[in-house]
Amino acid sequence: MFKILQETLITGIATVAYPDVPAMVSAQFRGRPEFDFKSWRDARPAADVCPTGAIVVSDVVGQADPEGTPPANRRVTVDYGLCVFCGQCADASPEGAVRVTTEFELATYHRAGLMLVADYSLNPDGTHRQFIAEYQAVLTAEDVGNQLSEAVHETLGRSLAIRQVDAGSCNGCEMEIVALNNPIHDIERFGIHFVASPRHADMLLVTGPVTRNMELALQKTYAATPDPKVIVAVGACGISGGIFGTNYASRGGVDATIPVDVYIPGCPPRPEALLYGILLAVGRL
Amino acid sequence: MDLLEELAEKFPDLVSPTQAPHQAVRNQISIALRGPDVRAIAEHFISAYGSRLVAVFAEDRVADESVFYNYYVFEQSGEPTYVILQAPIPADQPNFPSLAAGLPAVNWQEREIQDWFGLEATGHPNPRRVALHDNWPDVHPLRKSFPLREVLPPFEGERHVYRPTLGEGVFQIPVGPVHAGIIEPGHFNFAVAGEPILYLQLRMFYTHKGTEKLFEDMPIHRAVFLAESISGDSAFSHGTAFCQAIETASDIEVPLRARVMRTILLELERVCNHIGDIGAIATDVGFVVANAHASRLRELVVRLNEGLTGSRWLRGMVCVGGVRRTWSLAQRDLLRDTVNHVEREFDSLIALVQSSDSTRDRLEHTGILRPETAKVLGIVGVAGRASGVDLDVRRDHPYAAYDRYPFRVPVYQEGDVLHRMLVRVDEVRESFAILHAAANDLPEGPHCAPPEPVPPGRCALSAVEGWRGEILHWVRTAPGDRLERCKIKDPSVNNWAAIVEAVQGNIIADFPVINKSFNLSYSGTDR
Numbered sequence: 001m002f003k004i005l006q007e008t009l010i011t012g013i014a015t016v017a018y019p020d021v022p023a024m025v026s027a028q029f030r031g032r033p034e035f036d037f038k039s040w041r042d043a044r045p046a047a048d049v050c051p052t053g054a055i056v057v058s059d060v061v062g063q064a065d066p067e068g069t070p071p072a073n074r075r076v077t078v079d080y081g082l083c084v085f086c087g088q089c090a091d092a093s094p095e096g097a098v099r100v101t102t103e104f105e106l107a108t109y110h111r112a113g114l115m116l117v118a119d120y121s122l123n124p125d126g127t128h129r130q131f132i133a134e135y136q137a138v139l140t141a142e143d144v145g146n147q148l149s150e151a152v153h154e155t156l157g158r159s160l161a162i163r164q165v166d167a168g169s170c171n172g173c174e175m176e177i178v179a180l181n182n183p184i185h186d187i188e189r190f191g192i193h194f195v196a197s198p199r200h201a202d203m204l205l206v207t208g209p210v211t212r213n214m215e216l217a218l219q220k221t222y223a224a225t226p227d228p229k230v231i232v233a234v235g236a237c238g239i240s241g242g243i244f245g246t247n248y249a250s251r252g253g254v255d256a257t258i259p260v261d262v263y264i265p266g267c268p269p270r271p272e273a274l275l276y277g278i279l280l281a282v283g284r285l
Numbered sequence: 286m287d288l289l290e291e292l293a294e295k296f297p298d299l300v301s302p303t304q305a306p307h308q309a310v311r312n313q314i315s316i317a318l319r320g321p322d323v324r325a326i327a328e329h330f331i332s333a334y335g336s337r338l339v340a341v342f343a344e345d346r347v348a349d350e351s352v353f354y355n356y357y358v359f360e361q362s363g364e365p366t367y368v369i370l371q372a373p374i375p376a377d378q379p380n381f382p383s384l385a386a387g388l389p390a391v392n393w394q395e396r397e398i399q400d401w402f403g404l405e406a407t408g409h410p411n412p413r414r415v416a417l418h419d420n421w422p423d424v425h426p427l428r429k430s431f432p433l434r435e436v437l438p439p440f441e442g443e444r445h446v447y448r449p450t451l452g453e454g455v456f457q458i459p460v461g462p463v464h465a466g467i468i469e470p471g472h473f474n475f476a477v478a479g480e481p482i483l484y485l486q487l488r489m490f491y492t493h494k495g496t497e498k499l500f501e502d503m504p505i506h507r508a509v510f511l512a513e514s515i516s517g518d519s520a521f522s523h524g525t526a527f528c529q530a531i532e533t534a535s536d537i538e539v540p541l542r543a544r545v546m547r548t549i550l551l552e553l554e555r556v557c558n559h560i561g562d563i564g565a566i567a568t569d570v571g572f573v574v575a576n577a578h579a580s581r582l583r584e585l586v587v588r589l590n591e592g593l594t595g596s597r598w599l600r601g602m603v604c605v606g607g608v609r610r611t612w613s614l615a616q617r618d619l620l621r622d623t624v625n626h627v628e629r630e631f632d633s634l635i636a637l638v639q640s641s642d643s644t645r646d647r648l649e650h651t652g653i654l655r656p657e658t659a660k661v662l663g664i665v666g667v668a669g670r671a672s673g674v675d676l677d678v679r680r681d682h683p684y685a686a687y688d689r690y691p692f693r694v695p696v697y698q699e700g701d702v703l704h705r706m707l708v709r710v711d712e713v714r715e716s717f718a719i720l721h722a723a724a725n726d727l728p729e730g731p732h733c734a735p736p737e738p739v740p741p742g743r744c745a746l747s748a749v750e751g752w753r754g755e756i757l758h759w760v761r762t763a764p765g766d767r768l769e770r771c772k773i774k775d776p777s778v779n780n781w782a783a784i785v786e787a788v789q790g791n792i793i794a795d796f797p798v799i800n801k802s803f804n805l806s807y808s809g810t811d812r
């Protein structure tokens with residue numbers, strides 16, 4: 001007993017104060033890749049090396065008009081919901097158009113909110129001739145309707161019970177979710193705790209891709225969770241199916257099986273990124 | 286090739302020294318057989334050479350050669366070379382004689398071949414489905430004729446029927462696939478009489494996500510990332526196993542600096558997961574304070590991982606030919622300082638765990654896996670070494686830079702939860718020694734071999750001692766930086782059978798700690 005107390009006293013307080021103070025993130029950490037669309041001369045090498053197809057280049061043939069605005073011949077789409085934060089797009093784009101940052105607070109209410117789109121006209125060799133426009137994906141009425149209501153925030157904003165569901169992940173996300181409970185991240189300081197049954201839960205924290213073999217279990221877990229409930233899709237696979245995508249054994253992202261309220265990108269999302277997403281979901285940021 | 290001549294003499298119907306395309310690359314010899322019946326030759330390997338059947342898997346070559354192949358990988362104690370038998374199975378007679386009755390270690394592997402390739406393991410004592418659930422339609426997804434992206438209609442087949450366990454006061458307790466803790470999904474069906482467990486039936490493959498088939502659909506440079514997602518807690522081990530297979534297939538020499546860096550990262554993965562497991566075992570017997578310290582320590586290692594690779598779980602670092610980034614002097618100092626610090630704290634963590642008699646009381650004689658049983662079931666890794674199975678790929682088939690650093694392989698005979706924990710404790714200490722030696726050694730030079738196109742049609746096997754145990758990858762390359770086939774074997778595939786044995790007669794309240802002491806990968810099993 002004395003030994004236990006002694007160890008505890010020597011150790012002192014290990015818990016970090018995120019989000020009140022910035023997270024302790026190594027300078028090496030690979031977070032959100034940032035795209036300077038205006039200076040990007042060629043997106044193809046990045047799209048080529050991207051392991052999950054998070055960068056997509058689609059070209060259309062258009063007539064160049066030497067006088068007026070050149071037609072958009074290329075659309076480049078970046079989807080943070082597929083990104084596994086490997087940084088290869090930055091390495092493949094030497095002119096510095098893509099930069100790896102240490103940002104991780106990427107959770108959103110909308111799947112479309114994770115996408116960036118830019119249009120270009122092209123040179124004959126396929127490189128970008130002129131940058132035309134950059135769009136944040138436009139939210140549909142349905143997207144906005146999905147935004148969690150104030151009422152849900154009121155009800156769940158103080159003490160929150162989470163049931164974690166692994167619907168087919170590689171166990172990477174689970175390790176970070178477990179780390180939320182360690183003395184360093186200590187999610188209980190927010191009155192948030194993980195419970196053993198969906199019947200006691202306010203939130204389902206779901207990792208994917210949702211396999212065909214977990215589809216039914218996920219639906220049943222969803223049905224067993226009392227209303228009001230919040231569903232959070234975790235990680236590239238939970239958001240989009242990630243590198244597994246949709247195949248004979250995988251249904252892809254969680255929202256193909258049950259409705260999702262908040263998406264947390266990452267592969268896996270670090271504990272602070274999970275915490276950010278969870279707090280966002282219950283309106284506590 | 287003396288072995289080949291000897292086999293040709295003993296099994297003239299099966300082995301011809303001249304005709305077949307035998308192959309020898311690095312630490313492996315591949316012998317092409319003339320037929321599918323390997324029973325006699327396997328028996329000979331096991332009785333005459335004391336070999337171990339490491340893995341059995343299949344490949345669909347019907348389009349090119351009108352046959353399927355079964356591969357049987359053998360390892361002989363003290364011999365760094367793997368022997369791989371390649372047994373053809375004619376497409377019009379899709380069956381092969383089962384070995385499972387005499388070698389329970391291949392039980393699931395043969396059934397996986399049945400389910401995924403539609404090749405019948407004739408004479409298998411329990412030929413029910415394992416890798417596809419019972420409600421799936423009659424499909425064989427690993428056949429080349431089956432499209433990867435096929436969306437199957439909702440499953441309407443019969444669900445799995447568990448064997449009844451009868452008797453007065455005997456109950457069945459179904460658990461999962463959604464568990465109470467934050468762990469992966471699987472189904473456990475316990476038959477209990479009061480508290481003691483009589484019999485445990487498992488259903489796995491809930492996280493089957495078509496991984497092996499996906500490897501056939503992407504360029505190799507992307508597939509490295511898929512390998513990292515086979516089992517997220519072993520991302521670096523699986524990634525390395527995969528890259529090594531490609532390197533062997535294309536005869537790439539990995540520079541020494543890269544091999545030392547890989548060794549360091551492989552050991553950090555081991556340290557981080559073993560510390561996590563020691564804490565989790567303590568939690569499952571109610572010693573929560575020990576887990577608080579263990580998970581704090583683990584976080585220190587995870588942060589070191591981030592400082593060295595940019596990823597807390599060592600992702601995106603390994604690549605074909607070496608590693609993606611080199612280290613600065615500051616990073617090397619970070620490595621040294623953190624390892625020193627963690628090593629000191631680890632000693633006090635273990636002293637804390639060992640100071641608790643009630644903890645020892647719960648762990649000792651709990652969940653015993655006997656050495657005889659472990660051997661028969663082909664148990665590998667930590668679980669094997671706690672039950673007398675003296676195997677370690679790092680020592681037996683050295684890779685990366687393991688031949689440069691001496692280390693001890695701990696082996697115990699007791700086979701209980703306590704000793705599975707002690708194997709981890711000893712291994713973490715050995716890992717510290719390797720980490721010190723490697724950090725001091727870290728030679729200058731390139732961190733990656735220059736990229737070269739991967740030649741098509743080459744086969745190679747690669748093995749890595751992940752923190753759980755023996756990880757195998759086998760590839761056949763295809764034109765255009767692609768793969769014809771990638772077979773993955775996680776140590777968990779064999780080791781689930783150990784849990785079934787180890788829980789018998791234990792009280793159901795001890796199941797969590799027994800399960801944790803094995804800590805197997807569901808995703809690695811299910812793929």
Ligand code: SF4
Pocket residue numbers: 033046049050051052053054055082083084085086087088089090
């Ligand atoms: S960092 Fe993201 S977008 Fe860039 S290559 Fe990697 S997965 Fe693709």
